[in-house]
Amino acid sequence: MKIILLFSFALFSCRTHVDALDKVRVIQIELNSKGNEIAFEQDYIHIPLGKRVKLTFKNKADRDSEITHNVAIIKPGKESKVLELLEKEEYDFTEAINFFKDTDYLLASSKIIEPQQSGELVVTLDEPGRYTFICLMPGHGNILHMKGIFFVKGLHANSFTTSEIKELKQEYKRNINIPFPKHNPFTKSKYKLGKKLFFDKRLSATGTISCATCHRPQLGLEDGKALSKGVTGKTLSRHTPTILNLAWSELFSWDGRSRSLEEQAKKPITDQLEMGLNETQFSKMIQSDQNYLRMFTKAFPGRPINIGLASHALATFERKLISTPSPFDEWIEGKEDAISSEAKRGFLLFNGKAHCSTCHSGWRFTDDSFHDIGIDSADIGRGKFLKKINSMQHAFKTPTLRNIALRSPYMHNGSKRTLKEVIDFYNRGGDKKRPSLSSEIFLLNLTSQEKRDLISFLKTLSSEVRIE
């Protein structure tokens, strides 16, 4: 292995250039320490195979903090050996070179880097694998985990073992035992009533908009518009989210404003800008329709009819809106030719290099979490309800990816028109670097083939929305 090692201490910091990575010979990577914390800003960095990597490390601790760092790159498979040495009582960084001189554990190591100073390493990573980068200062790497991994390309998409792939596929098996809450259990009559209400335009003040106007079954229960208009004709501030597979969800709407599906179903109906219906109008409409009166009495015997009760029926209906098996599910169930080889590669990228499955996990492809993914918009999302929590500013709920190919445009504000735009956005680590930006968002260094593979995979998640 050809190793080129350079040390230099400069007070400038380099930007990471990732455009057309396949064509460049030298890749510049910027790695920083996290302010006064004993940590690196990044935990993973993906690097294509066989490139010369120029790593600039900046110690971002305050000048008077006296926190010094180092950055070293460990050869694949040697991390535990290095950690063992660091655990030795007599370990001292100034003597580090002696500690490691008889070993071949390190690929490169910098000198001590003082606060606000930078150090540079140049290495050629010409074997695929995981290379740990670590701070060798006593306690930093071994006790406080100041370390991370360079994934050298070739590892992720191609190096899952057969048993690992089998294990991974298990995590995506459909589980469709719908949980209904104790306070609103399933009954057929409630479901039927909910279905009728869902498609009824009289649920809006103008009689022109039903739930299904924005949640169209043929468009993955969205409406294909970046932003929609409500009864007043005014454009709403957020893109219509899908209502597919919500039975298992926690906190509803883009900003998690509703704690239950019952609470959620009520909000658009009564919202002035959305459907704008009030109790009087609702009551008048129901009382004039014998059919509704009969259905409400059957579904909720003896209960006063109001919008709240209607939303219980709507929630029951919505819990049954489950995606039907898609080609991806057939593949998970063992039909090897159900999806293309591009899509299979895309699935592994999704779980590996592209880092998607950290949030889009499980068969619903969401963990119902909230993140600021770096969309350039003033909307603070979840931050409206959790004002003091930094990570919740500009945070929005992770949507399911089921039927994602039918659900363009994307994001809470509908600002991405195609899946390609979405992948490009994640690939560059988002657009807006704010303090609230999720630590799961970073440069991915995807090649154009990898992007195409990911899109092929995402397209296998489409299936018919069946309403019984």
Add this chain to the structure above:
Amino acid sequence: MNKLILTISFLLSFPASAADHHVFQIGKTFVSNEVEGKFSLLKNGRGRFIKKKVEEYRLTTISIKAGDTVHFHNNDNVVHNVFGKEFDLHQEKNSIKKRIFHEKGTRIIRCAIHPKMKLKIEVE
């Protein structure tokens, strides 16, 4: 008999010393400290926690005494952010944050990022 009552009241006048409780955060779930030392059994070949195995140790409620400390161990490869009405703990990967619960009562704490992570803390 009097001596016994005296001894008991003497003992009761000293509050029991505050205890430490350890709660682990694994696979975006709160789990009990029984998992300590068993991490490798819960992980797959790539070092990721297997949800089904983690579920066996899921913790939904803990009972503590007023003044006790709860240590939250984030063993996940993601950032967590446990919060309650009066506190907010930003937890980096592989970090431990603690919180002393002084007031009696039951409260539900959540991870702000992963709202499915919920834990009921009963402070007696």
